[in-house]
Amino acid sequence: MIRIPFQIDADMKDRTETEEKTETSIQGLHVLLTEDNEQIRSLDDPALAGITILAMTANAFDEDRKKALACGMDGFLSKPIAIEELISTLQNSLG
Template sequence: MTTILIVEDNEMNLDMLSRRLARKGFEILSARDGEAGVTLCRQEQPDMVLMDMSLPVMDGWTATQTLKGDEETAAIPVVALTAHAMQADKDKALDAGCDAFATKPIDLPELLSTIKRLLPA
């Protein structure tokens, strides 16, 4: 089963996204801040990380840079999740090492397409 780590501090967003992806057959792990997300990612080695960018303790940009800078987690795809939809926000997320970018509110069919594109067959 494909495991996705969702790093999201908003409980309602986390619950909604977790339930929707679980119904699609994914195993879901979750963390509420960037530091906890990095720790859990290193421990569990998920197939993908969905990373909110505006997080407490360690923001999503720093958490992504940390994961991409660690040889044990560098190959795990990271999708930025953010309410900031400007091109500069997308560029900042991609510069931090994110493999893709999705805006909130999440468009589930679009996110599923991104997940399918980034995960090995």
């Protein structure tokens, strides 16, 4: 198992936000990173077939991104993974 540490803003409860918060929290989120399986979108269980899938690949051209999304991916990350991009993509996929 690989764990990617995310820092949680412990002082957030004590702050007053001046702008409307639009981010989705990823606190407590569990993420599984795995190889692609042709099987996922075609599973019989709708809950499993509808799971959020983010493509992660070293192929970072725009046509690769379009192909991944056309194949049913919910988001796209190019390798090497930038933590900020991962967090943003997770937030967009969950929001």
